[in-house]
Amino acid sequence: DTAVSQTPKYLVTQMGNDKSIKCEQNLGHDTMYWYKQDSKKFLKIMFSYNNKELIINETVPNRFSPKSPDKAHLNLHINSLELGDSAVYFCASSQDPGPYGYTFGSGTRLTVV
Amino acid sequence: AQSVSQHNHHVILSEAASLELGCNYSYGGTVNLFWYVQYPGQHLQLLLKYFSGDPLVKGIKGFEAEFIKSKFSFNLRKPSVQWSDTAEYFCAGNNAGNMLTFGGGTRLMVKP
Numbered sequence: 001d002t003a004v005s006q007t008p009k010y011l012v013t014q015m016g017n018d019k020s021i022k023c024e025q026n027l028g029h030d031t032m033y034w035y036k037q038d039s040k041k042f043l044k045i046m047f048s049y050n051n052k053e054l055i056i057n058e059t060v061p062n063r064f065s066p067k068s069p070d071k072a073h074l075n076l077h078i079n080s081l082e083l084g085d086s087a088v089y090f091c092a093s094s095q096d097p098g099p100y101g102y103t104f105g106s107g108t109r110l111t112v113v
Numbered sequence: 114a115q116s117v118s119q120h121n122h123h124v125i126l127s128e129a130a131s132l133e134l135g136c137n138y139s140y141g142g143t144v145n146l147f148w149y150v151q152y153p154g155q156h157l158q159l160l161l162k163y164f165s166g167d168p169l170v171k172g173i174k175g176f177e178a179e180f181i182k183s184k185f186s187f188n189l190r191k192p193s194v195q196w197s198d199t200a201e202y203f204c205a206g207n208n209a210g211n212m213l214t215f216g217g218g219t220r221l222m223v224k225p
Contacts (some may be wrong), residue, residue: 006163033212033213035215037212039153040217041201041217041218041220042217042218043157043203043213043215045213045214048212053176055212090156090157092157096157101147101159101162101213102157102159102213104149104156104158105156105157106155107156
């Protein structure tokens with residue numbers, strides 16, 4: 001069983017479109033995250049969410065919004081896609097923001113054309 | 114600001130060579146430190162972690178790391194690398210209750 005699963009694996013779309021990436025974890029973890037990995041492999045935290053609190057990295061444009069229907073899911077919605085949004089997006093989860101480390105999904109490669 | 118930095122951006126080694134990748138952190142107080150590996154086209158996988166106890170931590174695939182508080186360092190080591198170790202390596206850290214912050218990554222290429 002995949003611990004953290006993301007769909008789709010690849011997403012190619014035109015500028016201006018709205019798209020969503022889904023993430024599900026079956027580990028019973030309390031907290032989920034979205035990271036963006038750019039072409040230079042730099043990983044940047046976008047969001048952290050548990051059932052109590054959403055923490056947003058202030059540098060993330062408000063075109064990006066996380067939606068969590070339940071504890072096991074954290075979807076990423078992106079409005080009005082721009083060329084610069086092209087990247088690999090990773091979902092992750094952890095038992096607690098602490099010493100446990102994160103379990104990552106396999107990533108979604110988003111290409112905006 | 115709390116951060117993690119990796120100074121080696123690209124490392125090229127021959128098989129059987131020894132490896133040491135640098136990682137420095139700037140957290141105060143109690144710190145949790147991690148090394149992740151990302152093989153080409155794949156997701157990040159946890160190699161090892163430190164949060165307390167023995168500062169020499171052993172992980173999977175023969176990797177180890179040493180937490181040296183006086184140097185704010187958590188360098189990754191492997192005595193003899195293999196071609197299959199070719200990957201991107203990320204150091205990460207946090208304080209309790211905070212999100213993981215990643216270093217910029219080190220691309221390791223092992224020549225057969």
